[in-house]
Amino acid sequence: MKIAIVAAGSWGTALSLVLNENGHEVCVWARHQSQIDIINQTGMNEKYLKNIKIPKSIQFTSDIKTAVEGAEIILFSVPSQQYQKTLEIFIEGGFIRKEVMLINVSKGIDMNTLETISQITQRLLPEQTFVTLSGPSHAEEVSQKLPTALVSASSSRKAAERVQDLFSNDYIRVYTNPDVVGVEISGALKNIIALGAGISDGLGYGDNAKAALITRGINEIAYLGTAMGATMETFRGLAGVGDLIVTCTSMHSRNRRCGILMGKGYSFEAAVEEIGMVVEGAYTVKSAYDLMIKFDLEMPITTELYKVLYEGKDARVAVNSLMSRQKKHEIDEYAKGFDHWE
Structure with a gap:
């Protein structure tokens, strides 16, 4: 055809x-x-x-x-x-x-x-x-x-x-x-997390930091996706965690490369110019941040990246903000089921 x-x-x-x-x-x-x-x-x-x-x-x-x-x-x-x-x-x-x-x-x-x-x-x-x-x-x-x-x-x-x-x-x-919405939200928001992974690499942080970012990142993607009607299983699959892993770890990813440059001190505008192609994650950060507010969600990685890109917050300070957040259960929404956990 x-x-x-x-x-x-x-x-x-x-x-x-x-x-x-x-x-x-x-x-x-x-x-x-x-x-x-x-x-x-x-x-x-x-x-x-x-x-x-x-x-x-x-x-x-x-x-x-x-x-x-x-x-x-x-x-x-x-x-x-x-x-x-x-x-x-x-x-x-x-x-x-x-x-x-x-x-x-x-x-x-x-x-x-x-x-x-x-x-x-x-x-x-x-x-x-x-x-x-x-x-x-x-x-x-x-x-x-x-x-x-x-x-x-x-x-x-x-x-x-x-x-x-x-x-x-x-x-x-x-x-x-x-699950069209789930696949779309996965594909869009993984670019945000890849920007963050790149910034982490550019700052000189290691594999531990990136693993944490990827893992907590898929949670944020799923929070927004399910709020918009998506199915949780999608985020565990190729479109979800699969696409997130490849985008956060590969130098083929222009979002990650842009983040690396920003972590090394480039302004966002200078980093995009160096990449020479559209960096989708930069736009999705704002869209996701606005959707987070619309659905009254807590998405700390998205929030900090929004502040870095749109409010001029220093990237290293943003990472420190994430690390010093109030202590919490890893799976808060399920914690209430652990009544026997003493």
Whole structure:
């Protein structure tokens, strides 16, 4: 089938390689003709995916009509803060037919509406079939055909399984999950914790600190996710703890790399400029902080990172604030069941 991919960043390009290898016709839309010209001339998307050859069978275009014409699926790989605006352009241009399935692979929460990508889509296109594809996956490794497991989440089992079939091959394994919100919240908030892990590394703290951050981080993700209607099991799986581990420990993670630079003394703006690509966690910190207030939750890691990014708090002082919080039970919500514990 023909599949249109919206945006030619690292993940969109890597997934175009997978779909092309799986025998599909792939057309990638990019906003800037200059980027397309470089790809067509060199056969590579060097800025976003270094040293990876792109087959000539994958088409790149800056014309939306060319990209979506005849496509059965449109895959959006735009930064989360640009998703609504991009989707509106496609809707207003009449480029999304009712029978077309939409797949989203970006990970974030809209800062203005505090909506996940599925919620934005539901509001603008309530009848459209929608799937989110997530999980522990670096574009660099997928483009090198290294073993990767993903999660296909949708309210429609048929749609989730269709995407499972679409991407599965001998190095991509896809699991299905009906918990769309849980998968989305996991993918978005793990970027916050990865920023924190990077800051910890940049400050020179060790593995002990990172293990604590990851473990307490998945708790915060689950607190917010379940408050929004997600299922706890999702946070124990690939989209939850799996994606959190890979993002907090790998140098492929731009969120972690940004945090490392901040821990070494870079301003947030200077760190982002050094990375040269969108750092989703920076925006998600604010979205998650606002959602925390909305749902009246306690999320100390999110709170401290918000203060570092948006209030200028010193990162080392923020870590000290976390370490000196009031002593508590590790699993407060279950502690009342330990009446026999004396």
